[in-house]
Amino acid sequence: MSTPQPLSTIMPPALSDADQDALTDLHIRGTPPNTLRAYERDLIYITAWKQAAFDAPLSWPESETVALRFILDHSRSLENVNPADPALTVAEALIAQGLRKTLACPAPSTLDRRIASWRAFHRMKNLASPFDAPLLRQTRAKARRAAAKPKAPKSANPITREVLEAVLATCDHSLRGIRDRAVLMLGWASGGRRRSEITGLMRQDVDLKDYATDGIIWIDLVGTKTTAKGKTPRLVLKGRAAQALAFWIEMGRIDAGPLFRPITRNDNPLDRRLSPDGIYQIVQKRMDMAGFPKGFATPHGLRSGFLTQAALDGTPIQAAMRLSLHRSLAQAQQYYDDVEITENPATDLLG
Structure with missing residues (x-):
């Protein structure tokens, strides 16, 4: 043997x-x-x-x-x-x-x-x-x-609700303003989407069947950094964010193809999809127009801002993660930990 x-x-x-x-x-x-x-x-x-x-x-x-x-x-x-x-x-x-x-x-x-x-x-x-x-x-x-170095944040500051409102106020009624408002609101309110996730959306990924009756829009992401292709749960958009997206689809006449597109100088949408760098330019331009200093926030501020605001509002972290699609509780917890202790809703439990 x-x-x-x-x-x-x-x-x-x-x-x-x-x-x-x-x-x-x-x-x-x-x-x-x-x-x-x-x-x-x-x-x-x-x-x-x-x-x-x-x-x-x-x-x-x-x-x-x-x-x-x-x-x-x-x-x-x-x-x-x-x-x-x-x-x-x-x-x-x-x-x-x-x-x-x-x-x-x-x-x-x-x-x-x-x-x-x-x-x-x-x-x-x-x-x-x-x-x-x-x-x-x-x-x-x-x-x-x-070679380890302190990890620098992807955005210098989170785009919290207050910051977002100031930025949205710069979006006028031009087609470019309507598109930018929809991009920013969807990127923030759907859980803090990454640039690639926003630009990867197609018109068929947006379901308006419940919008007329319930004011709800369903969003199907093909895949994300933390979810496999075809395994991403449906996301929901409600309220003002849903209204902004529906208005963009109507005014931009987005019947098929890419959801978000470049806008020409004549305020007409092109057929091709908006690039991730286009999202960066939108955020930087609107932040500047709102009076924020250069480099105040990047598109990742939409993601960090959503979770930071959820912490400020006392939203359970598990509920926020159902939209942000964070796989790691520890990673999502970092945004909750960054909230100043004096702003923590738990400090007001006694009234």
Whole structure:
């Protein structure tokens, strides 16, 4: 009776060319387009990095030595290193190719994403990833800890109800004003939607069947950062927010296609969808028109403002999360914790 091999020495079965093609095709069809584009960019970068560092193409599976060098090269600043440092030479070559911007230490999230892509390429080939080795896992953890910085808020200030009202007051009765009012109200009142979620909405994602009788609009998000495609619960829009959205649909004659669109100088909607940067421009323009200082808030202020206002109003956090679609109670709780203790509704329980 033969002695069983340790799990660490068992290699995955080799795939035939046909099976490899089928596996790759399945990964492509089962991966979101944005993720595929990120994979493509990362593969270009990783390939160029190895060529510059080792004068060799990528290997499958890649060696732990190469993977370790990749982590070390991207876990420190190269701005004041010895001119003979090999990592500096490689970085300058990548900058010359337009694949790297500076010699500063890349953000830990950027390195994490490239490593995740590299691991995904190994999975597509049914190969073990070198990044799963204990030494590399420990090195990556140390590098992440060394580069850790206090997390800056995505918006300098939350767009609370008071701020939102001041911003909405700048929206006139032009088609642009009607659109901007609908964007801001939907983005805030539906739970604090992200820019991509707002711009991704199509006319068919908005259900007006109960609007005439109950003043309610149902919204179907295809997917969000925290929910899978097709698994996102329906959201509801009521009151002034529902009225603003219905008025935009009517006045913009949005019968099909993208819900929110660019507006021409002649105040006519285009057929294409508004971009996420368009949402950023709307928020910045309206904040400026309302008299707020430059950089006071970003579109994420709609999300943080919704949760902050929910805390100020004494709304149970679980109820707010049903609209914000936060998966983590701890993450949503941060907005509640940011409310000044003197503004906490619980301080008035006795009256």
